[in-house]
Amino acid sequence: MMLVVEPSIHGTGHSTINTGILRALRAAFPAQPLRFAAEAEHRQEVERLNEAEPVPNCAYQTIAIPPMGTPPLTRAWQLWHLLRRLLAQHDDGGPIYLLLTCSNGPEFHLGEWFARTARYRGRLWCHFLLHGPDAGAFGWRSRNPLVRRLDLVEVIRRPAHPALRLLVLDAATVPPLEALAPGLAARTGVFKLSLLPQEADDAAPPAGPPWRIALPGQATAPKGIHSFIGMANRLTARYPGQFEFHLVGRLAADVADTPLGAVIPHADRPQARRAKASQMPRARYLELLKSMHFVCLPYQGSYYHTGASGVFYDAVNLRLPLLVMSAPHVAESFAQFGDLGHLCADETALENAIAALADGFDAPRYAAQRARLGVMREAFLPAATGAELKRWMALDSPALVRSLAG
16 A cells, blocks of 8 residues: 655645556556645646546545644654554555655654554555755754754754664755765655646747746745746846846745736735745746746755755746756756756856847747657656656565565
């Protein structure tokens, strides 16, 4: 039995990532019962995304997860009760694969506790997905020894129980994490972010000005919203009628008061603090994104050095060429799949690449970029990502694969 639990996200954030996880696991282990448990709104969105092509032998369950802002010790206690109930409810006496899709620290210790109990010893394997702990997480830590033991830094630095492994969404993020926590790579697998086939699109908007450039998803400082606004203000003034800069998503809470200038917004209000992840309806988001010529991601600092960006892969799925500054998962993608757009060293180079569109459009190169994005898309569909995860599992935990394949 495979049990996938979302222990952290309230609302629809990460729902496409978790939908891809379910599809990839089903492709990798078609015979195993698959169960997904999440907060009500999140569970409904994942189930909705699977309506067009239901995942065989997959059941969905609503659970109450700890409220946002719950203190670490209280959260650990609440999650212990939740996981104990879920494991007992779905235990059929056979092997159990437990995947927690957004792990923050306490989950790792709880998984180890259950793996050591007599009831589950030898037949429970736990994997914990990291969405990218920034280097800043390794700075200030609580002085409370119990809280420190539960935090994410402690988790990714301590030796692992044989039944426990960490997962990341992109192989390129492992070396930066290893530099922060030596030894982590040996107990970390890559479960690539899986694209949803039903969202793939090969249509392209008519080429020609105004060139429509999008910053998609939740607009944050690390994603480069301030740079995006600055470029929009300068380029629309310098080249009237040549460019449109669109925010296809919502301002994050920490940049809620940022004036958008020349950027055209497509959301009615910023994300509220300590509120459910508020996202534009997926169908509307995709409709807007499909009308764009380019996706622009002026990544800032080291935030995306230890985690992949979901909107980057949305661009891949829609074959939208990228105007992007480097992060490890971006650089790896360009190195592996070729010219996916314009990979720029800094904001000046990025702005120059955009400005060049006003002087002349290289239609053959644009078509070639879309073709390369199509090749990359195939490598990130669930069948491919599931097979890759299964190969790693077979090397790392052969008993787990034998159990799930039986």
